[in-house]
Amino acid sequence: MLRWLKHLALLLTLCLALLACNRVSLAYRNLDIIIPWTLNDYLGMNSEQKGWLSERLKEHLSWHCSTQLPGYVDWLDRLQQMVETNQVTDAALQARILEAKQAIAQTAREITPSAVELLQGLNDQQVNEMKQAFAKDQRVHQEKYLNAPLALQIKHRIERMDKRLDDWLGPLNTAQAQRVVAWANALGEQNQQWIANRAHWQAQFSAAVEQRHNSDFAQRIETLLVDRETLWTPAYRQAYTNTEAQARSLIVDLMADSTADQRQHLLKKIDKMRGDFSALKCLKVAAQPNAPPGA
Template sequence: MRTPLHVVVTLLITGFLMVSGCTRVGLAYRHLDIIIPWSVNDYLGMNSTQKRWLDDRLKEHLSWHCTTQVPGYLTWLDRLQHMVETNQVTEPELKAREAEGRLAIEQISRQVTPSAVELLSQLDDKQVQTLQEAFAKDLREHKEEFVDPPLDTQISDRTKRMEKRLSPWIGTLTAAQHQRATDWSVALGEQNQLWVDNRTHWQGLFIAAVQQRKSPGFSQRITPLLQARESFWTPQYRQAYEQTEQAAIRLLVDLMAQSTPDQRQRLIEKIADVREDFANLSCLKATPQG
């Protein structure tokens, strides 16, 4: 499934995460200042003043991110590569890398939230309506894609999405790996419905907060929705998420245990390529290294 959209914050975060999933990090990173304003405009319908303001803020955030956060990504990638090279792709190691990744996202979120809050507070009624309509469209599309199909179709599609994510990194899955991915998808059952229900719940809370953007205390109300989304999860989704996260880790451990030498070598080379692209960012090279 696609990464949940938390309006400006998540657009910014998603932009940074795009870098991790792209084999050409430098190309993706250099164009984030173009991609993100266009994405935000799809949800808010920004005017020219807002666009110029966001462009200036985005440049500041990108500079901060490259000089203070990217060096840590290099270390993270080194750890990941070492895990594969030494055949230590275990549950404890993957959980450690996942926790480090979550912390990196939280740091970005804290950094960009003030800009998001300021932009949201500037919205007029028409822009809020545009945002509300965009959310409604988002939910319709996700329901049609992930919930409306029969359960067996949902399971099959979920398996295909996982294999599509994995194939750039380890190539085509073997028959045993495909069966393991299928078993993983079957075990998740109707998780799609809980995910969409939770998405609907959060978007409702977010729109309600934005509608009170001119009232005192707006920043205090909207900030938790941007920075601590998990605290607003429905109980059903919270339980399902914990199970899903654990299932995903076990899946990756098993797939690596079943991997061929060629798959492992491909993964090592892919990680090294991403690391090289990060290391070659011009903004990082301009930063004095202690």
Template sequence: MPVCLSNALRCSLVAVVCALTLAACSRIDLAYRNLDTLVPWSLGDYLDMNREQKSWLDQRLQQHLAWHCKTQLPGYLDWLDQMRAMVANDQVSDQALQQRTAEARQAISRVTEAITPSATELLRGMDDQQVGEMRQAFRQDIQERQAKYVETPLPKQIQNRATRMEKRLKPWLGELNAAQRLRVMTWSQALGDQNRQWIANRAHWQQQLMLAMDQRATPSFEPRLAQLLQRKETLWTPEYRLAFQNTEQQARSLLVDLIKDSSPAQRQFLQERLAKVRTSFSELKCLKS
């Protein structure tokens, strides 16, 4: 659940690295060993890199991952220990979750700041055809998300959101009981039409990036891209800002109530899952070397 830290857009080097290096819900060691394959595939959703760009990206990724493993991963072990202690001591509260969320944001921020220079160099080197492909890919991205998440009738959106959440929760708590399933549904209902604000804000961010890309040969590009990647909340639409605050509050409330309604077996299941994630981190070769 909260261990999955990053939902950043994949249109840049920053987003890809955040997604792969912070996603403890997946096979962390596999991600580290195969980034040279995974990253170009992800970036390929938005642009077609040439051989020279792919080679450059691979070299930079190895440097960033070495830094990340040596300087950042040890802190994640402490963070996971705190999460496990919260569950073990029945201290999963709104205040505690706010603290863990703030720590997660700080971790993402450090990674984003470290990688922004590489992202700047990569994006500045894109030619006009690649930028055009990115622009078209963004349009398609928004169209597909609108069709999937907005054009669907609201009652169906709510049901789909609840179903997705139950699926995400299962690897952490096992099968939900009746009270927990009901709580997931009330959480989904409380979010209402947030999909519309989320996608509109996503489109707004993409538009701002494309405007910056049009100025990539000028001195203003680097600071503008830094804002887009490191301080993207400063560019949020007013509607999304309100929706985001509600989303975070509702998520914390949901987690608190799910733990409160959990059985001893579910809490043990969660503890074991968190322990496995911690082991995945601690056994990475880059930590041992």
């Protein structure tokens, strides 16, 4: 359940808008297949619920493509301009991050009524299955990100970042590689706060769903999906502020030390993503005010 909700609110924005998917058109066209499968990881749905979800998903995807994707193209234009003019600054990155957060909130708010309706229709067995899935999720994340010594966590953090950067910039030079190491060490025990806050959110979500027939249920779910930052633990709020600041500083420094070839590599990746967006049929239709339905 959590993954489905986050896919609608986050995958459609972060994964697509923040350059997480190399093949935008392929990922977007297959979301109607991907999302029900990921939902099954957290909740066993009956045939009626699956049919209902399928129809709602089509509506949400249509809304998202026609109203949100054009803004992503503009977002990519601003990102490209930052790189081309060598203006990858902390202030510019803060502006792009704020725009992304606003897009996430808008999408989350759009899907909240559907989430409320689906959750209110769950039976007690399904709620228990969801809680068990949350518990399993916590065990998996504990094993993957916390059980290792801090030095090994940092090593893995460096490896994951190196892999991402190689995709978007190409091979790092010595100064850039050293900067990644410094960034990874600066985050310290961030994994601990992140996973603790994740469990905290899941507990609040479970508590809300257990009271899904109460009059304040819709508001509680909206807070959990749209205004989730207000529910963060104090420790994670502090850790997140540091994490975001460290990430901005890393990007600024990496770009300052970047070569012409690296910048060209990045611009090609951005341009490729813009092309993938433009190739989406729903986006083409949305750009034609007089296009007939189903064109």
